[in-house]
Amino acid sequence: MKHLLSAGDLSRDEALAILDTAERMHAVQTREVKKLPPLRGRTIVNLFFEDSTRTRSSFEIAGKWLSADVINVSAEGSSVSKGESLRDTVLTVAAMGVDALVVRHNASGAVARIAGWVDCHVINAGDGTHEHPTQALLDAYTLRSRLGDLTDRHVAIVGDITHSRVARSNVLLLATLGARVTLVAPPTLMPSGVHSWPCDVSWDLDDVLSGKASGDVDAVMMLRVQRERMSGGYFPTEREYAISYGLSPERLDLLGADAPVLHPGPMNRGLEISSVAADSARSMVLEQVQAGVSVRMAVLYRLLSGADEVTV
Amino acid sequence: MPGRVRMPSEATAADADSGISGTSRPASVVLSDADVARVTDRIAHQIIENVAKNDFDAVLLGIPTRGVPLAHRLADRIAVFAGVSLPVGSLDITLYRDDLRLRGVRPLGATAEPEGGIDGRTVILVDDVLFSGRSARAALDALIELGRPRAVQLAVLVDRGHRELPIRADYVGKNLPTSPSQTVRVLLAEVDGRDAVLVEGS
Amino acid sequence: MTTVIRGAALLGAKPTDVLIDDGVIVSMGRGLTGDRDIDAAGLVLLPGFVDLHTHLREPGREDAETIATGSAAAALGGFTAVHAMANTTPVADSAEIVEQVARRGAQVGLVDVRPVGAVSKGLDGETLAEIGNMARSAAAVRVFSDDGRCVHDSRLMRRALEYVKPFGGVIAQHAQDPRLADHAACAHEGELSGRLGLAGWPAVAEESIIARDVMLAEHTGSRLHVCHVSTAGSVEVIRWAKARGIAVTAEVTPHHLLLTCDVLSGYDPVYKVNPPLRPAADVEALRAGLADGTIDAVATDHAPHAAHDKDHAFGDAAFGMVGLETALGVVAETMVGTGLLDWAGVADRMSTRPAAIGRVAGQGAALEVGAPANLTLVDPAAAWTVVPAGLASKGRNTPFAGRSLPATVVATLLRGHVTVLDGALAEAAVPV
Numbered sequence: 001m002k003h004l005l006s007a008g009d010l011s012r013d014e015a016l017a018i019l020d021t022a023e024r025m026h027a028v029q030t031r032e033v034k035k036l037p038p039l040r041g042r043t044i045v046n047l048f049f050e051d052s053t054r055t056r057s058s059f060e061i062a063g064k065w066l067s068a069d070v071i072n073v074s075a076e077g078s079s080v081s082k083g084e085s086l087r088d089t090v091l092t093v094a095a096m097g098v099d100a101l102v103v104r105h106n107a108s109g110a111v112a113r114i115a116g117w118v119d120c121h122v123i124n125a126g127d128g129t130h131e132h133p134t135q136a137l138l139d140a141y142t143l144r145s146r147l148g149d150l151t152d153r154h155v156a157i158v159g160d161i162t163h164s165r166v167a168r169s170n171v172l173l174l175a176t177l178g179a180r181v182t183l184v185a186p187p188t189l190m191p192s193g194v195h196s197w198p199c200d201v202s203w204d205l206d207d208v209l210s211g212k213a214s215g216d217v218d219a220v221m222m223l224r225v226q227r228e229r230m231s232g233g234y235f236p237t238e239r240e241y242a243i244s245y246g247l248s249p250e251r252l253d254l255l256g257a258d259a260p261v262l263h264p265g266p267m268n269r270g271l272e273i274s275s276v277a278a279d280s281a282r283s284m285v286l287e288q289v290q291a292g293v294s295v296r297m298a299v300l301y302r303l304l305s306g307a308d309e310v311t312v
Numbered sequence: 313m314p315g316r317v318r319m320p321s322e323a324t325a326a327d328a329d330s331g332i333s334g335t336s337r338p339a340s341v342v343l344s345d346a347d348v349a350r351v352t353d354r355i356a357h358q359i360i361e362n363v364a365k366n367d368f369d370a371v372l373l374g375i376p377t378r379g380v381p382l383a384h385r386l387a388d389r390i391a392v393f394a395g396v397s398l399p400v401g402s403l404d405i406t407l408y409r410d411d412l413r414l415r416g417v418r419p420l421g422a423t424a425e426p427e428g429g430i431d432g433r434t435v436i437l438v439d440d441v442l443f444s445g446r447s448a449r450a451a452l453d454a455l456i457e458l459g460r461p462r463a464v465q466l467a468v469l470v471d472r473g474h475r476e477l478p479i480r481a482d483y484v485g486k487n488l489p490t491s492p493s494q495t496v497r498v499l500l501a502e503v504d505g506r507d508a509v510l511v512e513g514s
Numbered sequence: 515m516t517t518v519i520r521g522a523a524l525l526g527a528k529p530t531d532v533l534i535d536d537g538v539i540v541s542m543g544r545g546l547t548g549d550r551d552i553d554a555a556g557l558v559l560l561p562g563f564v565d566l567h568t569h570l571r572e573p574g575r576e577d578a579e580t581i582a583t584g585s586a587a588a589a590l591g592g593f594t595a596v597h598a599m600a601n602t603t604p605v606a607d608s609a610e611i612v613e614q615v616a617r618r619g620a621q622v623g624l625v626d627v628r629p630v631g632a633v634s635k636g637l638d639g640e641t642l643a644e645i646g647n648m649a650r651s652a653a654a655v656r657v658f659s660d661d662g663r664c665v666h667d668s669r670l671m672r673r674a675l676e677y678v679k680p681f682g683g684v685i686a687q688h689a690q691d692p693r694l695a696d697h698a699a700c701a702h703e704g705e706l707s708g709r710l711g712l713a714g715w716p717a718v719a720e721e722s723i724i725a726r727d728v729m730l731a732e733h734t735g736s737r738l739h740v741c742h743v744s745t746a747g748s749v750e751v752i753r754w755a756k757a758r759g760i761a762v763t764a765e766v767t768p769h770h771l772l773l774t775c776d777v778l779s780g781y782d783p784v785y786k787v788n789p790p791l792r793p794a795a796d797v798e799a800l801r802a803g804l805a806d807g808t809i810d811a812v813a814t815d816h817a818p819h820a821a822h823d824k825d826h827a828f829g830d831a832a833f834g835m836v837g838l839e840t841a842l843g844v845v846a847e848t849m850v851g852t853g854l855l856d857w858a859g860v861a862d863r864m865s866t867r868p869a870a871i872g873r874v875a876g877q878g879a880a881l882e883v884g885a886p887a888n889l890t891l892v893d894p895a896a897a898w899t900v901v902p903a904g905l906a907s908k909g910r911n912t913p914f915a916g917r918s919l920p921a922t923v924v925a926t927l928l929r930g931h932v933t934v935l936d937g938a939l940a941e942a943a944v945p946v
Contacts (some may be wrong), residue, residue, distance in 0.1 A: 036407045104816035108710055108712050108829060109781025113781055128829065129711035130712075131711070168711060191708035192707060284827075306415060
């Protein structure tokens with residue numbers, strides 16, 4: 001594997017190999033000396049065109065625990081406004097002898113485009129409203145830690161699907177892993193063409209959580225709803241959204257007692273998720289953060305250790 | 313970078329030190345299942361003799377893949393012969409290998425600390441084959457991250473010679489003179505369905 | 515000096531000699547002689563093409579294109595007149611700017627450069643530009659457009675339509691409801707945009723504006739021209755409006771006749787264009803609409819960009835494709851090769867009708883004695899492969915790179931002057 005650009009690029013075997021590796025990597029988090037040697041002498045650049053302290057820190061820790069040199073380059077608001085092209089920015093950074101670029105960009109497809117310009121490994125840390133494959137991997141890791149094998153497990157993903165790279169990557173990866181996904185959102189926040197995706201679609205959260213819509217739900221993933229969506233007229237008020245699509249205590253009770261609740265963070269308490277749900281024993285939010293480091297270690301290890309591609 | 317590229321192939325953790333390649337070559341059986349049992353017993357006796365001096369304050373740490381079942385077998389035999397049960401753990405050395413960049417990406421084995429940890433105790437590393445000594449070196453590095461043992465020893469089922477590092481085993485089941493081009497395969501029932509040691513090639 | 519074009523198939527029909535003297539066709543027949551002889555055996559003779567929609571970038575972005583390089587690209591593409599869009603810097607919203615553009619075009623002398631005037635001042639969409647002054651200026655502007663932006667305010671659109679009536683002007687609308695497809699919209703709204711996470715540009719954002727505008731054209735009794743029609747629904751609306759007797763005309767770009775939105779899956783901004791590429795069903799409807807005359811003209815929407823304006827993520831890159839030099843080839847492939855149009859049809863859609871829409875004097879005339887010798891010679895059997903570096907335009911942003919196109923422009927004559935010969939700019943015609 002040269003790059004990780006889309007969760008859809010992962011075969012079932014490759015995805016499982018990453019999750020298995022992540023489980024091994026998880027052990028290092030409990031050790032006194034949190035350091036493994038395999039990426040010694042390798043340089044990883046976190047190239048973030050959009051601020052994200054969480055994802056950047058997670059990749060930074062993952063790289064450092066594998067002994068790589070990790071450098072953060074914040075390129076927010078660069079290129080377009082400065083007259084520099086994205087290509088210039090990226091080639092400048094890559095020219096510094098970089099082994100891998102971890103890229104976050106606010107435009108869909110930006111990371112794939114960058115991968116076409118450089119020789120080093122490229123990891124998509126979130127591109128616009130397209131994909132966020134390591135988030136999907138950490139979600140799968142978290143789900144697996146609670147549910148075991150995800151084959152035929154049923155996961156509801158609720159919220160702003162249209163603008164969610166998390167949802168897109170999760171739909172692809174969970175389908176690859178054999179899980180069933182039901183997307184839940186108001187019609188205004190459902191992407192065009194969603195019916196061709198490998199999942200079910202519903203507008204009614206209660207029907208889904210109670211199992212009426214598409215069978216019992218084993219886990220629910222709540223997506224962050226950006227408050228600025230209101231000005232786009234996607235829904236009338238926060239109040240109405242919370243009532244229609246928020247994970248209230250009552251809706252939490254519709255779920256099976258063991259069904260985990262995931263949220264990619266940061267949470268809007270009182271909007272998409274109630275504090276009761278966020279703080280319940282089923283909430284996996286902190287486990288997701290831990291899993292993020294393990295999964296990113298696994299991805300970095302699997303991309304960067306081992307022989308580079310051999311020219312034949 | 314012109315030309316076609318090949319994805320790095322997946323190597324298994326187990327094949328590295330024995331030098332197994334994917335192709336099968338004519339193999340001769342040098343230890344039968346009965347031989348493996350006898351040799352294991354001999355190592356168990358040697359360990360008992362040695363660690364008895366320290367009130368059996370020792371642990372067995374198997375190196376995946378085949379070092380782990382081997383460590384469990386040794387613990388079982390020691391329990392039979394001496395009536396003491398030594399804690400068993402596993403120590404994956406993949407991330408500490410010096411040839412990570414020379415081969416395809418490797419899956420990781422399990423690291424499990426033995427009950428009571430390793431600090432201040434005698435750690436006996438258990439592996440199936442001792443060849444170049446590079447696995448043992450990697451294991452020593454990996455061990456340091458886990459804690460500070462009082463002493464570290466090495467037990468192997470087969471020592472086939474051709475050392476490339478100043479390393480020797482404390483317990484050797486069988487010294488097996490080989491040529492560098494040969495490969496030695498240790499089969500264990502827990503992994504391979506049967507016990508045997510094979511030498512392939514000439 | 516007289517020139518004879520020998521043995522060309524007039525509009526693809528029977529071989530004829532055409533004698534040109536002093537910029538005018540003076541004789542047609544067989545066995546004609548002149549001072550200069552162009553062997554046109556096997557070639558098709560068409561009236562010089564007229565482009566209703568060209569971005570020449572000058573003034574303002576001379577690094578992307580100039581009137582000289584754009585004119586050269588046009589001549590090589592078989593054009594004898596182009597309409598230079600108003601979205602320059604400064605905007606062509608006054609008599610001074612349009613006269614400057616026209617003057618520079620005449621100085622270059624490869625094609626007639628007809629400036630398009632802005633509808634609104636600075637393309638602000640709020641107040642009318644000095645349309646009358648531009649019409650009365652030496653540039654004699656007849657086409658007005660805020661292209662790149664939609665005249666979305668209904669009242670402003672109504673006023674503009676009314677205001678151009680005294681001088682036979684036409685409002686060329688970039689139909690894009692900005693509330694349904696804002697500045698971020700960059701991909702046809704459909705399954706692909708949803709999957710790729712690209713902001714959708716729904717067909718209805720175009721169709722609803724066209725529907726409104728044809729009713730405004732009917733109400734005002736004025737002329738409406740619809741730029742770069744891209745959807746089947748738009749074709750239907752225009753067909754209905756024409757049947758109702760509304761004075762609406764429409765154009766389609768070569769790229770919308772050939773490419774579908776599927777090419778976006780690799781996020782390559784060379785395929786980013788406004789309006790966006792559409793699904794195959796729309797492409798079929800556009801071809802059918804052009805064939806039956808619902809769509810009047812092929813217009814290139816030639817939009818050259820500097821490389822650094824395309825070397826971005828898809829959403830951040832500039833909209834547009836170059837098209838002058840590939841237009842004939844694409845039309846030959848999509849319309850002639852498919853049997854939808856014959857060469858007379860190509861002449862009608864690429865010369866006669868666009869010249870009439872733009873009220874371009876001396877262009878798009880029938881091939882007959884007395885007509886100005888604005889002519890294009892096409893080799894219908896000479897396929898060529900598009901190489902961006904080989905284009906005369908400064909823009910390298912062609913979506914057809916590496917593609918083979920089935921027909922080649924061999925020669926172009928502007929009022930008898932040979933601007934292009936053997937597929938290259940004629941020596942005397944190289945601009946200064």
